[in-house]
Amino acid sequence: MIQRRNFLVGSAAAGLCALAAPVFAADKTSPDKLRIALLPDENASTIIQNAQPLKRYLEEVLKKPVEIIVTTDYSSMIEAMRFGRIEVGYFGPFSYVLAKSKAPDIEPFGVGVEKGKPNYQSILIATADGPVKELADIKGKPFAFGDRASTSSHLAPRALLARQGLIGDADYKVVHLGQHDAVARAVAAGQVPAGALSEQIYRVLVETKKIDPTRIRQLALSEPIPNYPLTVQGFLKPELKDAIKRAFLDLKDPTILKLFRVEAIATATDKDYDVLRDMAKVLQLDVAKL
CATH class of the missing domain: 3.40.190.10 (Periplasmic binding protein-like II)
Known part of the structure; x- marks a missing residue:
């Protein structure tokens, strides 16, 4: 299911260097290369190995080079999204809520559907x-x-x-x-x-x-917990954001969908994740300070 699963194209180390390096893109609203991060909730080498069909699909559909990145942990992925070092992020539900509190302009647009449901446990x-x-x-x-x-x-x-x-x-x-x-x-x-x-x-x-x-x-x-959301940077040009969203929402290849552990990707909104904010209140957590 599109859950939890929080890639890179050669090695995890290379991905970390890419995140640490300064970005010199002439126009961040329409970068020459798209950087897409998946949540590191399993072994990074396994994610990397399974990520290549997604990379090839996105490059064919979006007509841009794609770099798939696996960060070292949830926090580093949140920070990468916050500072514009990635264009698309596949967050866990709560890590999305944390990211949204630090980077209000990011936009959730997709959520995995497994066994007919956009949630898991x-x-x-x-x-x-x-x-x-x-x-x-x-x-x-x-x-x-x-x-x-x-x-x-x-x-x-x-x-x-x-x-x-x-x-x-x-x-x-x-x-x-x-x-x-x-x-x-x-x-x-x-x-x-x-x-x-x-x-x-x-x-x-x-x-x-x-x-x-x-x-x-x-x-x-x-x-039930809402499944992992796909998110995009709000500062991207509208036509590029729309193309990215369509690429994921139109995904039909079972090999690629298996990477997300889902059978399809449906539309998602920020309101879908209010249940996580309620859980945080039960634990007396201030997500803005985490």
Whole structure:
């Protein structure tokens, strides 16, 4: 699903250099090259390997060179969008809300649809033979999240726990492991007794045999979360923005859609992500200061 999945064309290191380098484009509203960033919520080399069909498609449709970038983490992608170092960003839902608070002119335009729905869920898991059998057992124990700006691997499950009276760093120890797959592996191995990640990424890890489901117990699923949004810089020329939006919304190639874990891309608006802002309020988070 178009979720979580927060690429580059040669190596992650090359992408980081590209983001750090100054931009000398004569006209930022219609750059000679389009830089498109995907969220680093899984192994970057895997994303890079799978990204080439998207790059070729966009270059053919948009008639411009395309650079696919994977940033080191959610925060660096937000900053890249904020300072105009990328033209298109594929954010996680909450990282989009954070980015929008820092760069109000960015525009969400697309959201993935999977099994007919433009949303997904977070899954809370525990080690099968570990001490956590139900949510109440998390009290007093470590709980693993992914990136701090992740929706399904931090914000949504942390809000769910808060609604159950379990407050991070007061009722349980908060542990951040960065990536979704790292959370699943740590819980399966018993390195942490429980954790949370995208339910879809969890299912993919099971299907590809990267984790053994018999070593994991499902504790709960979060409320539905709007899928990952595709966003574009508001300062681009209208005709270029329209072309970018059409290129993604018209995507039909299943190989490329699989990269986003979706079956189609539908239109999205900023209002669709108000549910994330509500979750932040439950956790008493001021997104403008994160």
